[in-house]
Amino acid sequence: MPKPLEAVNDFVVKFANVNGSGSASANGLFAKSVLRMGVPASSRNIFPSNIQGLPTWYEVRISEGGHLGRRGGVDMMVAMNPETWDEDIAEIEPGGYLLYDSTKPLPKSKFREDIFVIGAPLTAICNRAYDDPRQRQLFKNIVYLGVLSALLDMDVAAIEELIGEQFRGKDTLIKPNVHALHLGRDWAQTELACPIGLRLERRDKVGERIFVTGNDAAALGAVYGGATVCAWYPITPSSSLAEAFASHCRRYRRDAETKKSRYAIIQAEDELASIGMVIGAGWNGARAFTATSGPGISLMQEFIGLAYFAEIPAVIFDIQRGSPSTGMPTRTQQADILSAAYASHGDTKHVLLFPQDPNEAFTFAADALDLADRLQTPVFVMLDLDIGMNEWLVEPLSWDPDRKYDRGKVMNYEMLEAGAEFGRYLDVDSDGIPYRTLPGTHPTRGAFFTRGTTKDEYARYTEEGRPYVANMQRLLRKFETAKRYAPRPVKREAREPTRFGAIYFGSTTLAMEEALETLETRGIHLDTLRIRSFPFHDEVFDFVASHERLFVVEQNRDSQMRSLLTIEGEVDPARLVPILHYDGTPITARFIVKAVADMLAVVTLAPLKKALP
Amino acid sequence: MTYIVKPRLHHPKLPINALGYTHRxxxxxxxxxxxGCGHDSISAAIIQSCFELALPPHRIAKLSGIGCSSKTPTYFLGxxxxxxxxxxRMPSVLTGANLANRDLIYLGVSGDGDSASIGLGQFAHCIRRGVDMVYIVENNGVYxxxxxxxxxxADKGSKARRGAVNTDSPIDLVAMALQLGASFVARSFSGDKMQLVPLIxxxxxxxxxxxxxxxxxxxAFNNNPESxxxxxxxxxxxxxxNQLDFMVAREAITADYAPGTLETVVQHDGSMLRxxxxxxxxxxxxxxxxxxxxQQRHAAGEVVTGLLFVEEDHGDLHEFLDTVEAPLNALGENELCPGQEALDRYNAAHR
Incomplete structure (x- = not known):
């Protein structure tokens, strides 16, 4: 029997539940209570493509040290789903704890010898306390939270406070929930040895940070960035972004006097229509966006190409998920990198932004609207399910009060009236970005016809080769210009000089940072570069050039970012070592540590062998 | 092939409209x-309609999809x-454009392939939404x-020039538009400008x-006797x-009509349809x-034309969404950005 795990404010609790059983609210309450105790935490919802009945998990990482990515492994499992019992039990660390409903006895073979089993007769407690079957089910979740609060020595006042806030306005629900909490807590304190080795202690380490999902923050960024038109089609995991935009708009975008809306949201008939509306609105000078996921990007391909060639601003939030149809779609991946970067037919490439968390999702959402207008092109904000749908503990959102929207090169009535030369596709100052006019601007000047590629610099119809080539070259110059405006990569140097580097992006950041710390304790030092946008800045290739071997860490099977680096930078692929996590769950620090260590063992072995005769 | 520019010169005595513009x-x-393409007659009808209504051309946005019909917007309203x-996909682009600026006139031009085949979905949904627009399908039953x-x-049994017979049932876009809630539905014939211009x-x-x-x-492809x-x-x-005599407001009815043969419809902007x-x-x-x-006339092999349905106060998408009067594309930071104070409250609510 191993020693029981002992930790204060640094462990992983995982809840295994049945979808639709009302567990989400109790589990969320647990994570938020930890935060209320001043201890940093993050949560990850691993859910099925289903409304009721299939297994769902909720994993809470508690880390006083501030490691909020997924660590890997589980220290305390709250196993409430018989269907996934075996795999849930298997996931517990040796010396870890299992909390389960012991109302019905289970054979010894269903448990492990090397974990600490804590049975609480949750069903029996609820059946005694409630007559209504629905209440018995719902309050069971709060009862296990009560048990857990005793086991982990949680501050019950923090939980009660949150229950009060959660049911504000529905005050009759507060008392019964607090009662249920104490049913569990009192039972545990009487019947069990509390607390166990894992404990929570009040700290003041959360500070000003906020607990939000990336979709909510990105939607708010779209509000702040001045988006007025949103067209979308429901698809997991992006729907909550459009819905959050609607809810933020109801709050912030109603005219104070008339109550009329300063926004228009259309739930379109499909993704083709969504992007079409966004392009129509962008063409006509409104800031517009859509939110979708991989399958939606596939459907939008033709339109995205048209927007690229016709040079129309559009913002596309791609909340990446796994594969088409059902199943993996409720799991996270970074698997749309290539399909977004080169979306559509013909020679196209697009600006991509890679926010690392909800805070950056907010910032990049607003930035993307500026970038799209400045560059007159579609801009992708590459979120994923992990950032989009999970609540993250991040720095509070902030907005520069002096910030003005960058509407880019729009020729207005005064300029046209003053006789400025207007050529819709004319590169007047060699940055590749032409001026555009909006419909309705001037009675006799500035009108033009928007088409694909059959045009000259003055938007006149032509199918000749020379103007086509010239236009394609100008689009390349414009893509180069994009680097001036897109967020630059973030570089971090290892504590000791090293030949090895690592490149990562997006939601991998937190797990990566923790992995780097762990690796350092093992004497493995890596310089790192976090890519924040495509096209790649020169720093990216300088970084590649200055390291012998680089790990490219990403959450897809085909090392798509690595491919993009080799294509765009003509980098020798052999120097870029892929580290790939794509089982649908967010990448963990332990996974990265193991992969890097294993790879380095192989990589560093080679010169040794060479040294031998 | 480069596109052909028309000379801007015109006869000094060409009639001018209320804006001082000529037909040209x-x-x-x-x-x-x-x-001889029917589409060119429709372009001419559009030109005549806009001239007679004295619309500022730059306040009209013309949108189309792909096909012969969708090429025509180049040939009118330069x-x-x-x-x-x-x-x-013209309907979605038009919808988005309309959302961005409700003050312009939106003219969507499409064809039967563009709207009834590949674009049937978008046709249906933009009608359902009540987008404020004129949606013209230049319908020839053929690509x-x-x-x-x-x-x-194309009608079932219709024969193409090279002898192929169409075995599929036809889609009647007028019937669909009626079912989908369009508030103005008409059918006309490119060869009947007298009927078409007032309808436009x-x-x-x-x-x-x-x-x-x-x-x-x-x-070229579908003017044979079996078509x-x-x-x-x-x-x-x-x-x-019916025959529509379109009138602007305040114009008196001068001609005499037999009782029951004349109907007057007053539109949203006060214009009258006689x-x-x-x-x-x-x-x-x-x-x-x-x-x-x-349905009855179609079964009898007839092509029903005229103003088939009109509902004066149906409203449009902007009314349904209750958007502000100002065009959304004219709003700036002051109207759109809630500012740091609101953000502070948001932050506080998420701790």
């Missing part, structure tokens, strides 16, 4: 369609912004640019989704329910009986 100010570049979008394949509006003018003045199906024979979309067939089977009834019992305000009448 509403023209576009020279058409590259086949000589001072208007135009958008040749992708095949079958012209790809050389003569049937489209989804009324559709432009109409607030909401105005749909006009214009049978427009394809002289139901040929000039001869449509002329022989044209069943006009309908001379040709089918005595036809009521263009009754959606259900309009649908029945269409």
């Amino acid at each position: 100010d509403y023209e576009g570049s020279i058409s590259t369609l086949c000589a 001072q208007s912004h135009g958008f040749n979008s992708v095949h079958g 012209g640019l790809t050389k003569g394949q049937f489209s989804a509006t 003018k009324a559709a432009i003045q109409h607030k909401g989704a105005a749909f006009i199906d214009v049978i427009s024979p394809c002289v 139901t979309k040929s000039f001869d067939y449509v002329r022989a089977h044209n069943d006009a329910v 309908l001379r009834k040709l089918a005595p019992d036809y009521d263009p305000r009754d959606r259900v009986s309009a649908m029945t009448y269409l």
Whole structure:
């Protein structure tokens, strides 16, 4: 029997539940209570493509040290789903704890010898306390939270406070929930040895940070960035972004006097229509966006190409998920990198932004609207399910009060009236970005016809080769210009000089940072570069050039970012070592540590062998 | 091939409208369609309508999909912004454009392949939403640019020039528009400018989704005797329910009409539609009986034309969304950005 795990404010609790059983609210309450105790935490919802009945998990990482990515492994499992019992039990660390409903006895073979089993007769407690079957089910979740609060020595006042806030306005629900909490807590304190080795202690380490999902923050960024038109089609995991935009708009975008809306949201008939509306609105000078996921990007391909060639601003939030149809779609991946970067037919490439968390999702959402207008092109904000749908503990959102929207090169009535030369596709100052006019601007000047590629610099119809080539070259110059405006990569140097580097992006950041710390304790030092946008800045290739071997860490099977680096930078692929996590769950620090260590063992072995005769 | 610029010179005595514009100010570049194409007559009707209504050309946005019909916006309203979008997707682009600026006039031009085949979904949904627009389908039952394949509006049994027989049932876009809630539905014939011009003018003045199906024979691929979309067939089977004399407000009715033969419709902007009834019992305000009448006449092989349905106060998408009066594309930071204080409150609510 191993020693029981002992930790204060640094462990992983995982809840295994049945979808639709009302567990989400109790589990969320647990994570938020930890935060209320001043201890940093993050949560990850691993859910099925289903409304009721299939297994769902909720994993809470508690880390006083501030490691909020997924660590890997589980220290305390709250196993409430018989269907996934075996795999849930298997996931517990040796010396870890299992909390389960012991109302019905289970054979010894269903448990492990090397974990600490804590049975609480949750069903029996609820059946005694409630007559209504629905209440018995719902309050069971709060009862296990009560048990857990005793086991982990949680501050019950923090939980009660949150229950009060959660049911504000529905005050009759507060008392019964607090009662249920104490049913569990009192039972545990009487019947069990509390607390166990894992404990929570009040700290003041959360500070000003906020607990939000990336979709909510990105939607708010779209509000702040001045988006007025949103067209979308429901698809997991992006729907909550459009819905959050609607809810933020109801709050912030109603005219104070008339109550009329300063926004228009259309739930379109499909993704083709969504992007079409966004392009129509962008063409006509409104800031517009859509939110979708991989399958939606596939459907939008033709339109995205048209927007690229016709040079129309559009913002596309791609909340990446796994594969088409059902199943993996409720799991996270970074698997749309290539399909977004080169979306559509013909020679196209697009600006991509890679926010690392909800805070950056907010910032990049607003930035993307500026970038799209400045560059007159579609801009992708590459979120994923992990950032989009999970609540993250991040720095509070902030907005520069002096910030003005960058509407880019729009020729207005005064300029046209003053006789400025207007050529819709004319590169007047060699940055590749032409001026555009909006419909309705001037009675006799500035009108033009928007088409694909059959045009000259003055938007006149032509199918000749020379103007086509010239236009394609100008689009390349414009893509180069994009680097001036897109967020630059973030570089971090290892504590000791090293030949090895690592490149990562997006939601991998937190797990990566923790992995780097762990690796350092093992004497493995890596310089790192976090890519924040495509096209790649020169720093990216300088970084590649200055390291012998680089790990490219990403959450897809085909090392798509690595491919993009080799294509765009003509980098020798052999120097870029892929580290790939794509089982649908967010990448963990332990996974990265193991992969890097294993790879380095192989990589560093080679010169040794060479040294031998 | 480079596009052909028309000379801007014109006869000094050309008539001018209330804005001081001549007919020529509403023209576009020279058409590259086949000589005799019905679509060119529709372009001419659009030009005449806009001239007669004295619309500032730059306040009109013309949008189309792909196909022969969708090429036509180049050939009219040269001072208007135009958008040749992708095949079958004009309605979504028009919807987005309309959301961005409710103050312009939106003219969507499409064909039967563009709207009834590849674009049936977008056609249906933009009508359902009540987008304020004029949606014209130049309907010839055939794909012209790809050389003569049937489209989804071709009648069953219709024979192509090269002898192929269409075995699929046709889609009647007028019937669909009625069912989907369009508040202005008309059908006309490219060969009948007298009928078409007032319909276009009324559709432009109409607030909401105005749909006009214009049978427009394809002289290259579908004007043979066995086609139901040929000039001869449509002329022989044209069943006009009424003749519309479009009038602007304040114009007095001078002519005398027999009782029960004249109907006046006052549109949202005060303009009046004077309908001379040709089918005595036809009521263009009754959606259900309009649908029945269409089905009955279609079964008899007739092509029903005229103003088939109008609902004056149906409203449009902006009304349904309750958007502000100012165009959304004219709003700036002050109207759109909630500022740091609101953000502080948001932060506080998420701790």
